[in-house]
Amino acid sequence: MQKTTLERLTYGITIVVLCGAGWYWATQVQSVLEILEMAYG
Amino acid sequence: MNELLLALARWLDSHSLSTQLHESFYMYNWVESTHVLTLMLFLGMLIIIDLRMLGWIFPTVPASHIAERLDKPMLIGMAIMFITGFALYYAIPERTTQSIWFRIKVVLLIAASINAILFRARMRDSSASWDTDLKPPNNIRFAAAASLTLWAGVVITGRTIAYDWFDCHKELPAFMYWAAGCVDQLAASRGVE
Amino acid sequence: METLPFFEWLDTSLLASIAKSNGGVFAVVQMFHLLGMAMLGGMVLLGDLRLLGILMRDIPSATVIDNTHRWFGYGLALTLISGIFMASAVAMKLYYNEAFWAKMTGLGIGILFVYCVRRPLLSFEHSSINPWAMRCLAGTSMVLWFTVAASGRWIGFS
Numbered sequence: 001m002q003k004t005t006l007e008r009l010t011y012g013i014t015i016v017v018l019c020g021a022g023w024y025w026a027t028q029v030q031s032v033l034e035i036l037e038m039a040y041g
Numbered sequence: 042m043n044e045l046l047l048a049l050a051r052w053l054d055s056h057s058l059s060t061q062l063h064e065s066f067y068m069y070n071w072v073e074s075t076h077v078l079t080l081m082l083f084l085g086m087l088i089i090i091d092l093r094m095l096g097w098i099f100p101t102v103p104a105s106h107i108a109e110r111l112d113k114p115m116l117i118g119m120a121i122m123f124i125t126g127f128a129l130y131y132a133i134p135e136r137t138t139q140s141i142w143f144r145i146k147v148v149l150l151i152a153a154s155i156n157a158i159l160f161r162a163r164m165r166d167s168s169a170s171w172d173t174d175l176k177p178p179n180n181i182r183f184a185a186a187a188s189l190t191l192w193a194g195v196v197i198t199g200r201t202i203a204y205d206w207f208d209c210h211k212e213l214p215a216f217m218y219w220a221a222g223c224v225d226q227l228a229a230s231r232g233v234e
Numbered sequence: 235m236e237t238l239p240f241f242e243w244l245d246t247s248l249l250a251s252i253a254k255s256n257g258g259v260f261a262v263v264q265m266f267h268l269l270g271m272a273m274l275g276g277m278v279l280l281g282d283l284r285l286l287g288i289l290m291r292d293i294p295s296a297t298v299i300d301n302t303h304r305w306f307g308y309g310l311a312l313t314l315i316s317g318i319f320m321a322s323a324v325a326m327k328l329y330y331n332e333a334f335w336a337k338m339t340g341l342g343i344g345i346l347f348v349y350c351v352r353r354p355l356l357s358f359e360h361s362s363i364n365p366w367a368m369r370c371l372a373g374t375s376m377v378l379w380f381t382v383a384a385s386g387r388w389i390g391f392s
Contacts, residue, residue, distance in 0.1 A: 006355040007367040013347055014370040020343075021381045024336050028388070066391075074387045078275075080268065081383065085276015092305070099301045102293055110290045111280070196272070197265040204261060 043222040050134035062132040069132055076125040080196065083118030086111045087192060094185035096176035103172040108164065141207045141221040146198035153191035160184045238329060245325035253323035260323055263316045270312030271383055277306040278379045282372035285360075295360050303353065310345070333388040340382040347378060 053059055062069060092098040093107040130137050137143045163184070171177050177185075207213060209223035218227040244250060253260050281302040283289040290298055321328055328334040352371055355363065 001354055003355065003358050003363070006351055006358075007364050009351050010355060010367045010370050010374070013343070013351060014374045017343065017347075017374045017378055020339070021377050024381065024385070070388075070391045074384060077268070077387055078380070078383055080272040081275025082279060084269075084272035085279055088273055088276055089280060089302075089305075098305060099297070101297060106290075106293065110293070114279075114283075114289060193265075193269055196268055200265055200268060201261055204257070206257070 043219070043224050043227075046138050046222060047135070047224050050138035053131055053134040056131075059131050059134065062128065069129075072125050072128045072132075076122060076129060079118050079121045079125070083115055083122050084192060084196065086115035086118060088189065090115070091185040091189045094177055095182050096174075100175045104174075104177055105164070105172050136208070137202065139209050139222050140202050141217065142198045142201040142204075144221065146195055146202070149191055149194045149198060153188065153195060156184060156187050156191060160188065241325045241329040244322050247322060249319060250322040250325060253319055260320065263319045267313055267316040267320060270309050270316060271386075272309075274306055274309030274313060275379060275383060277302040277309060278375060281306070282376050285368055285372040296356075299356050299360075306348070328389070331389055333385045333391075337382055337385040337389065340378055340385065344378045344382055347375065 062072070089098060090108050090111055093102070093104050099107055130143075160181075164181070167178070167181075171181070176182070205211070207217060207221060209218070209221060209226050213221075213223070213226075215227060215230050217223075218230060253263075280289060281299055284291075284293070284295050284298040352375060355367070355371065360368070
Protein backbone atom coordinates (compact mmCIF):
# COMPACT_ATOMS: atom_id res chain seq x y z
CA MET A 1 0.00 0.00 0.00
CA GLN A 2 1.02 3.61 -0.58
CA LYS A 3 2.50 5.51 2.31
CA THR A 4 -0.08 8.31 2.06
CA THR A 5 -2.90 5.75 2.10
CA LEU A 6 -1.48 4.19 5.26
CA GLU A 7 -1.09 7.60 6.86
CA ARG A 8 -4.72 8.42 6.09
CA LEU A 9 -5.79 5.04 7.46
CA THR A 10 -3.88 5.88 10.65
CA TYR A 11 -5.79 9.14 11.06
CA GLY A 12 -9.08 7.36 10.47
CA ILE A 13 -8.34 4.60 12.97
CA THR A 14 -7.15 7.15 15.52
CA ILE A 15 -10.53 8.90 15.39
CA VAL A 16 -12.44 5.61 15.60
CA VAL A 17 -10.35 4.29 18.50
CA LEU A 18 -10.39 7.52 20.51
CA CYS A 19 -14.16 7.82 20.14
CA GLY A 20 -14.75 4.12 20.83
CA ALA A 21 -12.45 3.84 23.83
CA GLY A 22 -13.59 7.21 25.15
CA TRP A 23 -17.21 6.19 24.92
CA TYR A 24 -16.59 2.80 26.52
CA TRP A 25 -14.65 4.16 29.47
CA ALA A 26 -17.20 6.93 29.90
CA THR A 27 -19.86 4.25 30.44
CA GLN A 28 -17.71 2.93 33.28
CA VAL A 29 -17.68 6.37 34.90
CA GLN A 30 -19.93 5.39 37.80
CA SER A 31 -16.86 3.86 39.39
CA VAL A 32 -15.10 7.23 39.37
CA LEU A 33 -18.15 8.78 41.06
CA GLU A 34 -17.98 6.24 43.84
CA ILE A 35 -14.31 6.99 44.42
CA LEU A 36 -15.07 10.70 44.70
CA GLU A 37 -17.85 9.92 47.12
CA MET A 38 -15.50 7.85 49.23
CA ALA A 39 -12.91 10.62 49.27
CA TYR A 40 -15.22 13.54 50.01
CA GLY A 41 -18.60 12.10 51.01
CA MET B 42 6.79 -14.47 64.49
CA ASN B 43 3.45 -15.72 63.20
CA GLU B 44 1.69 -14.22 66.22
CA LEU B 45 3.42 -10.90 65.71
CA LEU B 46 2.49 -10.71 62.01
CA LEU B 47 -1.10 -11.59 62.82
CA ALA B 48 -1.26 -8.94 65.53
CA LEU B 49 0.03 -6.37 63.03
CA ALA B 50 -2.53 -7.47 60.46
CA ARG B 51 -5.37 -7.26 63.00
CA TRP B 52 -4.24 -3.80 64.01
CA LEU B 53 -4.29 -2.67 60.34
CA ASP B 54 -7.63 -4.38 59.93
CA SER B 55 -9.07 -2.26 62.75
CA HIS B 56 -8.46 0.92 60.71
CA SER B 57 -11.65 2.26 59.18
CA LEU B 58 -9.83 3.16 55.95
CA SER B 59 -8.87 -0.48 55.51
CA THR B 60 -12.50 -1.55 55.81
CA GLN B 61 -13.62 1.23 53.49
CA LEU B 62 -11.14 0.20 50.84
CA HIS B 63 -12.13 -3.45 51.14
CA GLU B 64 -15.83 -2.72 50.95
CA SER B 65 -15.63 -0.16 48.18
CA PHE B 66 -16.20 -2.36 45.14
CA TYR B 67 -14.90 0.15 42.60
CA MET B 68 -12.04 1.66 44.57
CA TYR B 69 -10.65 -1.78 45.35
CA ASN B 70 -11.04 -2.81 41.72
CA TRP B 71 -9.29 0.31 40.47
CA VAL B 72 -6.35 -0.27 42.77
CA GLU B 73 -6.26 -3.94 41.80
CA SER B 74 -6.46 -3.14 38.07
CA THR B 75 -3.72 -0.54 38.34
CA HIS B 76 -1.57 -3.10 40.12
CA VAL B 77 -2.10 -5.72 37.42
CA LEU B 78 -1.84 -3.36 34.43
CA THR B 79 1.37 -1.77 35.69
CA LEU B 80 2.87 -5.21 35.08
CA MET B 81 3.08 -4.10 31.45
CA LEU B 82 5.35 -1.23 32.44
CA PHE B 83 7.42 -2.84 35.18
CA LEU B 84 7.62 -6.43 34.03
CA GLY B 85 7.55 -5.41 30.37
CA MET B 86 10.70 -3.30 30.72
CA LEU B 87 12.32 -5.93 32.93
CA ILE B 88 11.64 -8.63 30.34
CA ILE B 89 13.25 -6.51 27.62
CA ILE B 90 16.38 -5.90 29.71
CA ASP B 91 16.67 -9.57 30.66
CA LEU B 92 16.06 -10.73 27.09
CA ARG B 93 18.91 -8.47 25.97
CA MET B 94 21.15 -10.01 28.63
CA LEU B 95 20.21 -13.41 27.24
CA GLY B 96 21.11 -12.15 23.76
CA TRP B 97 17.60 -12.65 22.36
CA ILE B 98 16.54 -9.08 21.60
CA PHE B 99 18.29 -5.91 20.34
CA PRO B 100 21.46 -7.78 19.27
CA THR B 101 22.86 -4.64 17.63
CA VAL B 102 22.38 -2.35 20.64
CA PRO B 103 24.93 -2.45 23.52
CA ALA B 104 23.48 -4.18 26.58
CA SER B 105 24.32 -1.28 28.89
CA HIS B 106 22.35 1.10 26.63
CA ILE B 107 19.23 -1.01 27.00
CA ALA B 108 19.66 -1.35 30.76
CA GLU B 109 20.28 2.38 31.28
CA ARG B 110 17.52 3.69 29.03
CA LEU B 111 14.87 1.38 30.45
CA ASP B 112 15.90 1.75 34.07
CA LYS B 113 13.73 4.79 34.77
CA PRO B 114 10.43 3.52 33.30
CA MET B 115 11.01 0.21 35.07
CA LEU B 116 11.53 1.92 38.44
CA ILE B 117 8.44 4.09 37.91
CA GLY B 118 6.49 0.90 37.28
CA MET B 119 8.00 -0.69 40.37
CA ALA B 120 7.01 2.29 42.54
CA ILE B 121 3.40 2.09 41.32
CA MET B 122 3.36 -1.66 41.96
CA PHE B 123 4.65 -1.17 45.49
CA ILE B 124 2.14 1.54 46.40
CA THR B 125 -0.87 -0.28 44.93
CA GLY B 126 0.41 -3.58 46.31
CA PHE B 127 0.58 -2.16 49.80
CA ALA B 128 -2.92 -0.71 49.41
CA LEU B 129 -4.20 -4.15 48.44
CA TYR B 130 -2.54 -5.68 51.49
CA TYR B 131 -3.91 -2.90 53.66
CA ALA B 132 -7.46 -3.56 52.41
CA ILE B 133 -7.38 -7.25 53.41
CA PRO B 134 -4.52 -7.58 55.90
CA GLU B 135 -5.54 -10.60 57.95
CA ARG B 136 -6.35 -13.02 55.16
CA THR B 137 -3.30 -11.90 53.16
CA THR B 138 -0.96 -12.38 56.12
CA GLN B 139 -2.28 -15.91 56.50
CA SER B 140 -1.96 -16.68 52.79
CA ILE B 141 0.76 -19.19 51.97
CA TRP B 142 0.94 -17.68 48.47
CA PHE B 143 1.53 -14.18 49.79
CA ARG B 144 4.30 -15.53 51.99
CA ILE B 145 6.00 -17.30 49.07
CA LYS B 146 5.57 -14.12 47.05
CA VAL B 147 7.38 -12.02 49.63
CA VAL B 148 10.24 -14.55 49.79
CA LEU B 149 10.53 -14.57 45.97
CA LEU B 150 10.37 -10.78 45.93
CA ILE B 151 13.31 -10.58 48.33
CA ALA B 152 15.23 -13.17 46.30
CA ALA B 153 14.55 -11.30 43.06
CA SER B 154 15.68 -8.03 44.64
CA ILE B 155 18.94 -9.54 45.87
CA ASN B 156 19.52 -11.03 42.42
CA ALA B 157 18.85 -7.64 40.83
CA ILE B 158 21.25 -5.81 43.15
CA LEU B 159 24.04 -8.35 42.58
CA PHE B 160 23.31 -8.27 38.87
CA ARG B 161 23.63 -4.50 38.70
CA ALA B 162 26.90 -4.51 40.59
CA ARG B 163 28.33 -7.25 38.40
CA MET B 164 27.21 -5.43 35.28
CA ARG B 165 28.79 -2.17 36.32
CA ASP B 166 32.10 -3.93 36.92
CA SER B 167 32.25 -5.96 33.76
CA SER B 168 30.02 -4.56 31.06
CA ALA B 169 32.82 -2.81 29.17
CA SER B 170 34.29 -6.13 28.08
CA TRP B 171 31.10 -7.63 26.61
CA ASP B 172 28.79 -4.69 26.10
CA THR B 173 28.52 -5.10 22.34
CA ASP B 174 28.58 -8.91 22.30
CA LEU B 175 25.47 -10.57 20.94
CA LYS B 176 25.61 -13.09 23.76
CA PRO B 177 26.85 -11.78 27.12
CA PRO B 178 29.00 -14.05 29.33
CA ASN B 179 27.42 -17.06 31.00
CA ASN B 180 27.18 -15.64 34.51
CA ILE B 181 25.26 -12.61 33.19
CA ARG B 182 22.95 -14.83 31.15
CA PHE B 183 22.37 -17.04 34.18
CA ALA B 184 21.46 -14.03 36.32
CA ALA B 185 19.05 -12.82 33.61
CA ALA B 186 17.37 -16.23 33.45
CA ALA B 187 17.14 -16.30 37.26
CA SER B 188 15.61 -12.83 37.23
CA LEU B 189 12.94 -13.83 34.69
CA THR B 190 12.13 -17.01 36.62
CA LEU B 191 11.91 -15.26 39.99
CA TRP B 192 9.72 -12.44 38.72
CA ALA B 193 7.49 -14.92 36.93
CA GLY B 194 7.20 -16.65 40.30
CA VAL B 195 6.25 -13.37 41.96
CA VAL B 196 3.48 -12.83 39.38
CA ILE B 197 2.25 -16.41 39.71
CA THR B 198 2.08 -16.40 43.50
CA GLY B 199 0.54 -12.93 43.40
CA ARG B 200 -2.26 -14.24 41.24
CA THR B 201 -2.85 -17.31 43.39
CA ILE B 202 -3.43 -15.21 46.53
CA ALA B 203 -6.96 -14.86 45.17
CA TYR B 204 -7.54 -18.64 45.37
CA ASP B 205 -8.67 -20.09 48.69
CA TRP B 206 -7.18 -23.59 48.27
CA PHE B 207 -4.99 -23.29 51.36
CA ASP B 208 -6.89 -20.77 53.44
CA CYS B 209 -6.83 -21.24 57.21
CA HIS B 210 -10.47 -22.27 57.44
CA LYS B 211 -9.72 -25.35 55.32
CA GLU B 212 -8.70 -28.72 56.73
CA LEU B 213 -4.88 -28.66 56.28
CA PRO B 214 -1.87 -30.53 57.66
CA ALA B 215 -0.24 -28.91 60.70
CA PHE B 216 2.81 -27.96 58.64
CA MET B 217 0.64 -25.90 56.30
CA TYR B 218 -1.04 -24.17 59.23
CA TRP B 219 2.39 -23.24 60.50
CA ALA B 220 3.73 -22.12 57.10
CA ALA B 221 0.66 -20.01 56.38
CA GLY B 222 0.66 -18.63 59.91
CA CYS B 223 -2.77 -19.98 60.91
CA VAL B 224 -2.04 -19.44 64.60
CA ASP B 225 -5.45 -20.42 65.98
CA GLN B 226 -5.86 -23.49 63.78
CA LEU B 227 -2.34 -24.66 64.61
CA ALA B 228 -3.04 -24.37 68.33
CA ALA B 229 -6.33 -26.22 67.89
CA SER B 230 -4.71 -29.07 65.93
CA ARG B 231 -2.06 -29.46 68.63
CA GLY B 232 -4.76 -29.44 71.31
CA VAL B 233 -6.49 -32.41 69.64
CA GLU B 234 -3.32 -34.48 69.70
CA MET C 235 -23.92 -12.25 13.43
CA GLU C 236 -25.26 -14.80 15.89
CA THR C 237 -22.43 -16.06 18.08
CA LEU C 238 -24.40 -17.76 20.85
CA PRO C 239 -24.12 -21.27 19.29
CA PHE C 240 -20.35 -20.91 19.23
CA PHE C 241 -20.27 -20.13 22.94
CA GLU C 242 -22.64 -23.01 23.67
CA TRP C 243 -20.39 -25.33 21.70
CA LEU C 244 -17.27 -24.00 23.43
CA ASP C 245 -18.97 -24.41 26.81
CA THR C 246 -19.41 -28.15 26.22
CA SER C 247 -16.12 -28.79 24.39
CA LEU C 248 -13.33 -31.02 25.66
CA LEU C 249 -11.24 -27.93 26.37
CA ALA C 250 -13.97 -26.57 28.63
CA SER C 251 -14.26 -29.79 30.60
CA ILE C 252 -10.50 -29.79 31.21
CA ALA C 253 -10.52 -26.13 32.23
CA LYS C 254 -13.56 -26.52 34.49
CA SER C 255 -12.53 -29.67 36.32
CA ASN C 256 -8.92 -28.64 37.02
CA GLY C 257 -8.68 -25.45 39.05
CA GLY C 258 -4.91 -25.84 39.18
CA VAL C 259 -4.52 -26.07 35.40
CA PHE C 260 -6.73 -23.03 34.97
CA ALA C 261 -4.60 -21.06 37.43
CA VAL C 262 -1.37 -22.04 35.65
CA VAL C 263 -2.77 -21.02 32.26
CA GLN C 264 -3.92 -17.73 33.74
CA MET C 265 -0.36 -17.00 34.87
CA PHE C 266 0.89 -17.46 31.31
CA HIS C 267 -1.85 -15.11 30.21
CA LEU C 268 -0.55 -12.48 32.64
CA LEU C 269 3.09 -12.99 31.64
CA GLY C 270 2.09 -12.77 27.97
CA MET C 271 0.25 -9.54 28.74
CA ALA C 272 3.34 -8.09 30.41
CA MET C 273 5.46 -9.02 27.39
CA LEU C 274 2.95 -7.68 24.86
CA GLY C 275 2.37 -4.49 26.85
CA GLY C 276 6.07 -3.91 27.41
CA MET C 277 6.82 -4.19 23.69
CA VAL C 278 3.93 -1.88 22.77
CA LEU C 279 5.05 0.70 25.35
CA LEU C 280 8.70 0.67 24.33
CA GLY C 281 7.90 0.83 20.60
CA ASP C 282 5.32 3.60 20.90
CA LEU C 283 7.27 5.67 23.43
CA ARG C 284 10.23 5.50 21.05
CA LEU C 285 8.05 6.70 18.16
CA LEU C 286 6.98 9.62 20.37
CA GLY C 287 10.63 10.34 21.16
CA ILE C 288 10.27 9.68 24.89
CA LEU C 289 12.29 6.48 25.43
CA MET C 290 15.60 5.34 23.90
CA ARG C 291 15.98 8.46 21.78
CA ASP C 292 19.58 7.64 20.89
CA ILE C 293 18.70 4.29 19.33
CA PRO C 294 17.28 4.30 15.77
CA SER C 295 13.51 3.92 15.92
CA ALA C 296 13.56 1.33 13.13
CA THR C 297 15.77 -0.89 15.33
CA VAL C 298 13.43 -0.50 18.31
CA ILE C 299 10.36 -1.23 16.17
CA ASP C 300 11.89 -4.30 14.51
CA ASN C 301 12.95 -5.86 17.81
CA THR C 302 9.80 -5.08 19.75
CA HIS C 303 7.52 -6.16 16.90
CA ARG C 304 8.89 -9.69 16.91
CA TRP C 305 8.44 -10.15 20.66
CA PHE C 306 5.05 -8.47 20.49
CA GLY C 307 4.05 -11.38 18.24
CA TYR C 308 5.26 -13.94 20.81
CA GLY C 309 3.39 -12.13 23.61
CA LEU C 310 0.24 -12.01 21.47
CA ALA C 311 0.48 -15.73 20.66
CA LEU C 312 0.91 -16.57 24.36
CA THR C 313 -2.07 -14.48 25.45
CA LEU C 314 -4.29 -15.75 22.61
CA ILE C 315 -3.61 -19.43 23.29
CA SER C 316 -4.00 -19.09 27.06
CA GLY C 317 -6.98 -16.78 26.55
CA ILE C 318 -8.91 -19.31 24.46
CA PHE C 319 -8.37 -21.94 27.15
CA MET C 320 -9.54 -19.57 29.89
CA ALA C 321 -12.56 -18.49 27.85
CA SER C 322 -13.70 -22.08 27.42
CA ALA C 323 -14.05 -22.45 31.20
CA VAL C 324 -16.48 -19.54 31.49
CA ALA C 325 -17.87 -19.39 27.93
CA MET C 326 -21.51 -18.80 28.86
CA LYS C 327 -20.66 -16.16 31.44
CA LEU C 328 -18.52 -14.32 28.86
CA TYR C 329 -21.28 -14.28 26.27
CA TYR C 330 -23.33 -12.07 28.57
CA ASN C 331 -20.38 -9.98 29.79
CA GLU C 332 -20.10 -6.46 28.42
CA ALA C 333 -16.41 -6.03 29.24
CA PHE C 334 -15.61 -9.24 27.33
CA TRP C 335 -17.14 -7.86 24.13
CA ALA C 336 -15.36 -4.56 24.62
CA LYS C 337 -12.14 -6.51 24.92
CA MET C 338 -12.80 -8.64 21.83
CA THR C 339 -13.65 -5.55 19.78
CA GLY C 340 -10.45 -3.88 20.90
CA LEU C 341 -8.44 -7.03 20.26
CA GLY C 342 -9.81 -7.43 16.73
CA ILE C 343 -9.12 -3.81 15.85
CA GLY C 344 -5.73 -4.06 17.55
CA ILE C 345 -4.56 -7.08 15.54
CA LEU C 346 -5.74 -5.54 12.26
CA PHE C 347 -4.15 -2.24 13.22
CA VAL C 348 -0.78 -3.75 14.08
CA TYR C 349 -0.42 -6.08 11.10
CA CYS C 350 -2.28 -4.14 8.38
CA VAL C 351 -1.46 -0.50 9.20
CA ARG C 352 1.26 -0.01 11.81
CA ARG C 353 3.73 -2.58 10.49
CA PRO C 354 3.35 -1.66 6.78
CA LEU C 355 3.58 2.08 7.52
CA LEU C 356 6.68 1.64 9.69
CA SER C 357 8.38 -0.36 6.96
CA PHE C 358 8.90 2.97 5.19
CA GLU C 359 11.81 5.19 6.20
CA HIS C 360 10.63 6.60 9.56
CA SER C 361 11.92 10.11 8.91
CA SER C 362 9.82 10.30 5.72
CA ILE C 363 6.56 9.63 7.59
CA ASN C 364 4.40 12.60 8.54
CA PRO C 365 5.15 13.37 12.22
CA TRP C 366 1.45 13.70 13.01
CA ALA C 367 0.77 10.28 11.50
CA MET C 368 3.56 8.96 13.72
CA ARG C 369 2.01 10.49 16.85
CA CYS C 370 -1.44 9.20 15.94
CA LEU C 371 0.03 5.77 15.29
CA ALA C 372 1.78 5.59 18.66
CA GLY C 373 -1.07 7.09 20.66
CA THR C 374 -3.72 4.88 19.08
CA SER C 375 -1.63 1.79 19.63
CA MET C 376 -1.21 2.52 23.34
CA VAL C 377 -4.88 3.46 23.88
CA LEU C 378 -5.98 0.31 22.04
CA TRP C 379 -3.82 -2.17 23.93
CA PHE C 380 -4.45 -0.47 27.25
CA THR C 381 -8.19 -0.80 26.64
CA VAL C 382 -7.79 -4.46 25.69
CA ALA C 383 -5.84 -5.21 28.88
CA ALA C 384 -7.97 -3.08 31.19
CA SER C 385 -11.32 -4.35 29.90
CA GLY C 386 -9.88 -7.86 30.26
CA ARG C 387 -9.28 -7.19 33.93
CA TRP C 388 -12.76 -5.66 34.10
CA ILE C 389 -14.32 -8.97 32.93
CA GLY C 390 -13.72 -10.41 36.36
CA PHE C 391 -15.39 -7.48 38.09
CA SER C 392 -18.56 -7.03 36.08
